[in-house]
Amino acid sequence: MFLINCPYCGERDQSEFSCGGEAHMVRPKQPTELSDDQWAEYLFMRKNIKGVQFERWNHAHGCRKWFNMVRDTSNDKIHAVYKMGEKPPVE
Amino acid sequence: MTKFRVNKTKHVDQTKTVSFNFDGKSYHGFDGDTLASALLSNGVHLVGRSFKYHRPRGIMSCGSEEPNAICQINENTDLTEPNVRATEIELYEGLKASSQNCWPSVNFDIGGINNFISQFIPAGFYYKTFMWPKSFWKKIYEPLIRWSAGLGKSPTKPDPELYDHKHVHCDVLIIGGGISGIIASKIAAKNNLRTILIEDKNILGGSTIFQKNENYKINNKYSSEWLDDEIAELQKLDNLTIKTRTSLAAYHSYNYLLAKENISDHLPLDKKNGGIRQRLWKIRADKVLVATGAIERPLVFNNNDRPGIMLANSVKKYLDFYGVSCGFNNVIFTNNDSAYETAVSLKEKGISVEIIDIRKKSNSKIVKNAEKLGVKIYWNSTIVNTFGHRKIKSIEIMNLSEDGSNVVGDKNRINCDCLAVSGGWTPMVHMHTQSGGKLDFRENDQTFIPTEIDENHINVGSCNGDFELEEIINNTNKKVKNFLKVSETEFDNTSVLNSKELDKRNIWLLPNYISEGKCKSFIDFQNDSTAKDIKLALREGFKSIEHVKRYTTTGMATDQGKLSNMHALGIIADTAGVKMGTLGTTTFRPPFTPLTFGSIVGRSVGKFFDIIRKTSIHEWHSQNNAKFENVGQWKRPWYYPINDEGLHDAVQRESKAARDSAGILDASTLGKIDIQGTDASEFLNRVYTNAWSKLGIGKCRYGLMLNEDGMVYDDGVTTRLGENHYLMTTTTGGAANVLSKLEDYLQTEWPELDVYLTSVTDHYSTASVCGPNSKKILTKIFPDKDFSDEAFPHMSYQNAKIDEINCRIMRISFTGELSYEINVESKYGKSLWEKCIEVGKEFKITPYGTETMHLLRAEKGFIIVGQDTDGTMTPIDLQMDWIVSKKKYDFIGKRSLYRSDTIREDRKQLVGLLTDDPNEVLEEGAQIVSDVNKKPIEMIGHVTSSYFSPNLNKSIALAVVKSGKKMNGQKLIVPMENKNINVTVSDSVFLDKENKRIYA
């Protein structure tokens, strides 16, 4: 059960949050210009890394804000949280 | 006092007699006993039968590792509990316990026959034998196995007791109140840290609390006396919370831990008083110190499972802590020094004891002490057999060969009534590994030791592999100082005297002159798996420890292999010729000891099980005989039977009334989202499939929302209240998900849009009045309002007032009838409803529930998202092409509507179905086929909605069928268990195709 540092509220229990999958998947500005394969790449393909991964999280039972998290999926260490629109920290 | 109670101790009050019942017989023990110590004080060792062979089994240990003494307590009461370990039950007046797994009695049982045919029950027996003939499984094998295995009975009545949850935060949590935990707690609390110490026993002190031996002294005091003083000082510390009878269940990441506190389990039934039985502590700790100690290992030799064969340190605890001697003619079988402490304790009380030691020699102080007391020691020897059916009577020993791989010389028989066994110690690393910690293998004593990885979690004491008193005290002190960043402590200059172990020898499976196939050398006592089983599994090709474990069931009983895992690993390593450290261990999963369901659910039972949402009109529905249906957390009126009307009759009457005159529905549960902002119109354009920019203020529009994959997600009517202000409605069940999906897009994809979303579902109550007389009813409620089609057209909204109450009236229709939805602030919902009923009386206004609503909309072919769709339906599949804007550049899901898969013409598509027999109503979910003769029969679709329509006087259904769009008029078949129903594909709009009724 993680302790997650919401960028707006501070440290809260994981049960207040929900995970929204891989971060920095930018919705194509012109989906209609894409081929089936290109669209499928955006629609279906997610990395699911064992190791450091960038994820979207939502403080669903709190401030309802979405934010990003850098988490190592192999040991659940959270390396960073940052607001939507902010640049991911470089390691 | 019984003859086995040989010693007076301060932990058992021999002036307070406690009577109890075991297997129908009455006994006496004392205040302070456990059920196990009380039974042993009465000379009772035999307490159960083994799982597979039904061999007699006795009490083996004194703690949570106990594999044999598993009881059912307080049978035939509401409070009965199975699978309780006798070693953990504190004795109380009137306790009733019985052995499990021993029908018809512990002394004679039919399953014992398995023992004689045991050579036919090898590892994987159940997998191999009972597989065929297949027909035997259900009727013969399974009942037979279940009946003969019987691991206790669950209570049949509701649990009458209360359970609690408690959330706590602390600086330091210390798990385990033995000597290391006590030292750590004192250091933490004295350094101003909020500290919690939890201990599963009813007192602190671990095994040091009964250690009164010349060879183990701290600051010149017996270690037990030194510890007594420390415990007394602990009680005075303000920062320290001590929780005894509290066992750790789980250690999750980020130092989140669950612990179960037993509050009334040790009290007699009549003193429990309906208070709280157990409390689950949910602890978030800044730092965690694990001091869970170690478990003594048994030794694996032929017939090592007879009653009277126990762990050596447990024999010592029964003697020194409870004052009970487990036998008068004891033999100790060991590979290490610690068992000599047991020998010294026995001998000092004048009780006979001899020692069989597999080592060649040992010159440590404790061994010399035993020799000086006249204890006979058989060095370099092993036990090759044991005798005695219901209790051990004698053993047979032989010498070991030089390398320990074989036995040599003559057999020697020794009589005994108790055999105390010690195979060394296994650190309890369960908590460490549950938290994600890794283990290192230590060769010299073959133990897995925690690898420190986390700055907020350490292990101290014997769970960290420190087994000797001096190491325990000094290393604990050093590690805790470092961990808590403390520069000095009162333990810095503690002088410790202890016997040091110098010689070690370990043999995982002791050799025998009897062939391996004929030996019964048990590893897992509870699941009855033997060394032979493990070797067979290896021969059959199982290599991974996880596979061997499952195939042989070793370590899979209720004790989770606390005594068996290491031996299984050792034997696998020896047999396969690999290093034990390279095998890894099986995974330790929570809970460490079983948890009751009660403690897991806490107060979330009965009406607190889940949140119940009621509309403001709920009370009226109840008073008017409504039957309710759960829709998500909402209670919605399902139908309103009159007298003894059933569902069918009520729905037929309600639907007829709604079409013939007037009906009223509580629509308050529909999700409502208030949307404001200068980009609100643009936002709707992007989330709905149809266009929104040109919707005039005061107008309503139906919208369909897709997922990005093009599949229908939700639907509802949205009203434009102002230039930059909309009110969106969603399905009842989808409200929360729609809001969070919209928030997601707003915050992450389109942060540039000026749009604000607010959930207002609970703010408004809605009465939906429909039917040809609805306009007349509305006119009576709002006499000043012009309800003509010109002044108040279909799909528009207006404000109105009843007295001073503001109302929003939407003229929209989900039934196909002329229909108005009146919205008021929730607090006025019931008054509004009653007003409608009152005014509607002359038109026989009829309240209807969800079932009638479903029927009415089905007559019109309106879909219900989640009933007629299942996350695989596009609007095109639903034949709703009209709602998909061709002009809009983009909306959520647009691109997916022409992926190669979504444009397939043979997708399942929504159609109407009419049964050839108009009285035959199809079952929802029934499969649809076109040809019953071609095998295998191809399923081409299924029925999604089906009703008998009283307005059309025939059965109607909606269904999804492959290529259904092209099938209008085609005959299909719905095969049922006893018959095939002939159906014809039709249009999905059954009633009023011209939409005349909404202008009635």
Ligand SMILES: [Zn+2]
């Ligand atoms: Zn937050």
